[in-house]
Amino acid sequence: MKKLLVSVFTLASLIGAATPVSADQPAKHTVQKGDSLYEIANDYGISSHQLMAINNKRSHTIYPGETIELPVMPNANEKDLLSRLVEAEAKGESYAGKVAVATVVLNRVESELFPDSLRGVILQEYQFTPVSNGQINKPASQESKAAVEEALDYQGYDNESLFFYNPDKAYSAYLSAKEVTTVIGDHVFLR
Structure with a gap:
């Protein structure tokens, strides 16, 4: 039972991480080790070029702990x-x-x-x-x-x-x- 609860919690966390942000929720993503702009953009259903534009980035370089602004994604x-x-x-x-x-x-x-x-x-x-x-x-x-x-x-x-x-x-x-x-x-x- 404990393994099932942990599995459900883990799955819910993963699904929640890739769910578009409502305009009433904070529109930010904290970069984790191994993240790339392409993967972050893909998780939120936007292009990496748009993500770069929103964050005034000229390259795809990001660092763990960095906060990435996301576009407003209204429901x-x-x-x-x-x-x-x-x-x-x-x-x-x-x-x-x-x-x-x-x-x-x-x-x-x-x-x-x-x-x-x-x-x-x-x-x-x-x-x-x-x-x-x-x-x-x-x-x-x-x-x-x-x-x-x-x-x-x-x-x-x-x-x-x-x-x-x-x-x-x-x-x-x-x-x-x-x-x-x-x-x-x-x-x-x-x-």
Whole structure:
């Protein structure tokens, strides 16, 4: 019986090590002796190139004890929430604009300036108008859902935008002091 329990515990530990991380869980991996970037990426279902990009690595060299940042990997409910936010925030914008809005939210999860969960970032008070006016409760279009999927695949390759706004609809002295990273449609993206 004891051997069976140890075997079950060992199997559960191995399965848990390779399970994608939810956006509400820490997105980090501690390198163990014998690990490689390729194996870590494979365990989490991402490419080694994306893992390198997220960690600003120029080579595949890693060391035991090193902490590797992982991309945000939301569950189905978190993806739906993000898709609904993208739909409400970027309705009428291009597909690229929708991807950029989703990317801002994902970047905020990774930033020390914002909550460290997807839900926390989206529901943070005074951040997204659709949360306060209820527009986030409307269903997302297929295009917004696809934009979220692309933003998830694009993590690590972006220009680190943390903010966006439409200067025709809002003015912010705080945002005007930030560095513009790109302009897509009516939205200005900044870091």
